[in-house]
Amino acid sequence: MHNYDPRNLRELFKLDAADYMMSICGDNGLRQISSPGKSGSIFYLSHDDRFVIKTLRRSELKVLLRMLPSYHNHVQLHENTLITKFFGLHRIKLKCGRKVRFVVMGNMFYTELHIHxxxxxxxxxxxxxxxxxxxxxxxxxxxxxxxxxxxxxxxxxxxxxxxxxxxxxxxxxxxxxxxxxxxxxxxxxxxxxxxxxxxxxxxxxxxxxxxxxxxxxxxxxxxxxxxxxxxxxxxxxxxxxxxxxxxxxxxxxxxxxxxxxxxxxxxxxxxxxxxxxxxxxxxxxxxxxxxxxxxxxxxxxxxxxxxxxxxxxxxxxxxxxxxxxxxxxxxxxxxxxxxxxxxxxxxxxxxxx
The missing domain is CATH 3.30.810.10 (2-Layer Sandwich)
Structure with missing residues (x-):
């Protein structure tokens, strides 16, 4: 798995690296939560519901890579920011040879109360x-x-x-x-x-x-x-x-x-x-x-x-x-x-x- 991150976002958000890897790469796998929409992206939930994984189009990858240094500065300066938390930006190569890019985000509805x-x-x-x-x-x-x-x-x-x-x-x-x-x-x-x-x-x-x-x-x-x-x-x-x-x-x-x-x-x-x-x-x-x-x-x-x-x-x-x-x-x-x-x-x- 290739890691794109130019800066360590997980450290910034005080997220344990081992817990992160177990959530997205553990034996229990991921659950698909939506089929491809207009963007063609597919969304998954980690087995413990803590993270949302989204596949990225090439254009989205370019935007995120361009924005990451400024994003890092913004979330560091504003600890109460409401903007999505990005924890990882990765690429994997499937057996068929196709490369899939995806971003890992916090699940906003991983809550102690039921969302109605x-x-x-x-x-x-x-x-x-x-x-x-x-x-x-x-x-x-x-x-x-x-x-x-x-x-x-x-x-x-x-x-x-x-x-x-x-x-x-x-x-x-x-x-x-x-x-x-x-x-x-x-x-x-x-x-x-x-x-x-x-x-x-x-x-x-x-x-x-x-x-x-x-x-x-x-x-x-x-x-x-x-x-x-x-x-x-x-x-x-x-x-x-x-x-x-x-x-x-x-x-x-x-x-x-x-x-x-x-x-x-x-x-x-x-x-x-x-x-x-x-x-x-x-x-x-x-x-x-x-x-x-x-x-x-x-x-x-x-x-x-x-x-x-x-x-x-x-x-x-x-x-x-x-x-x-x-x-x-x-x-x-x-x-x-x-x-x-x-x-x-x-x-x-x-x-x-």
Whole structure:
């Protein structure tokens, strides 16, 4: 196996080299999690779910190799970066003689809580929806499918949007477009999702607790409490980032999130972030007062798909689509505009409390 890494990213992220090799090269093998899409890339999960392995096109390899020194500097300077963690860039030669290039990344959904909803958000609108017939709990939905706004502690929101802006500035400097915010939601009361995806599966049962009448009811609610290092896991992980966050609501002290009936988790940027998910109720007749459903959620998020540069092919694609579509509605726009639209969209997804 050929290793492309010009710098030791695993050391930077405090990842044990032996554990890394056992995860991606162990006897248990890899699990394919998606068939080739438009890009032709195939995604795999390591047997322990810690890492995502993606096959690379030659053009993506060139972008990543060009970007790696700047990427290294960015993640070293910004320990709370939301950008995908790259742990390895490798090439293997198959028995047939074909060479396969692949990158190893942290699995953002390697979490202590079950992920009930997944969204891939770009800030564009053309084609950004999912057919309702195809939605299951494991479906990754898109911008127009998102009907929630997420309200969180003021300091948590400020830290989140500040880092998103910093990461977008970096990606703009590298002439990168087409990236997304991958957002995972853990609902404290997931039973309301039954209307959309059918009966909840057995994974809900891990968090359920019996009541006196024998019914199983998921524990609800969450609260921010002062961080106690001895009470939570503080070890670096494949998707864990940086420092423990501070919350305005408890005097700008570092915080954990306490989930009744489940446990206590360290709050970091993009990891274990508590919020209220507001969804407007669709009313059959106009009413004087708008109604909203409100749910306690824990958010997991990060910036993914950062290997598409604004090359000649993409410039021509933008020019062609702009002839018959609103240029602001399509994903392919120049890097500065892409970054600004992305940030503006996420400011609406995470409104000021």
């Amino acid at each position: 909803r997944r969204y891939d958000l770009k800030g564009s609108s053309y084609g950004r929806y999912t057919s309702k017939e195809k939605i299951t709990e494991n479906t990754t939905m898109k911008d127009l499918d998102l009907n929630y706004e997420f309200y969180m502690d003021r300091s948590l929101r400020d830290a989140l949007l500040k880092q998103i802006a910093l990461d977008c500035t970096f990606l703009q400097s590298q002439k990168i477009i087409d990236y997304s915010l991958l957002l995972g939601l853990h609902f404290r009361a997931p039973e309301h999702l039954k209307l959309l995806v059918g009966p909840p599966d057995s994974s809900y049962n891990n968090e359920n607790k019996p009541t006196g009448d024998g019914l199983s009811v998921p524990p609800t609610g969450l609260m921010l409490v002062t961080h106690e290092p001895g009470s939570v896991n503080t070890a670096p992980g494949p998707h864990i980032r940086g420092s423990t966050l501070k919350a305005y609501s408890i005097g700008d002290r570092e915080v954990d999130v306490l989930l009744p009936g489940t446990g206590r988790l360290r709050v970091q940027l993009g990891v274990n972030m508590p919020a209220l998910a507001n969804r407007k109720v669709q009313q059959t007749e106009p009413e004087e007062v708008e109604l909203f459903e409100v749910y306690d959620v824990v958010l997991y998020l990060g910036v993914i798909d950062i290997l598409q540069d604004y090359n000649l092919k993409k410039k021509l694609e933008h020019a062609g689509k702009s002839l018959f579509l609103d240029p602001m509605s399509i994903s392919v726009v120049e890097p500065k505009l892409y970054a600004r639209r992305f940030v503006n969209f996420l400011e609406k997804v995470f409104p000021d409390p």
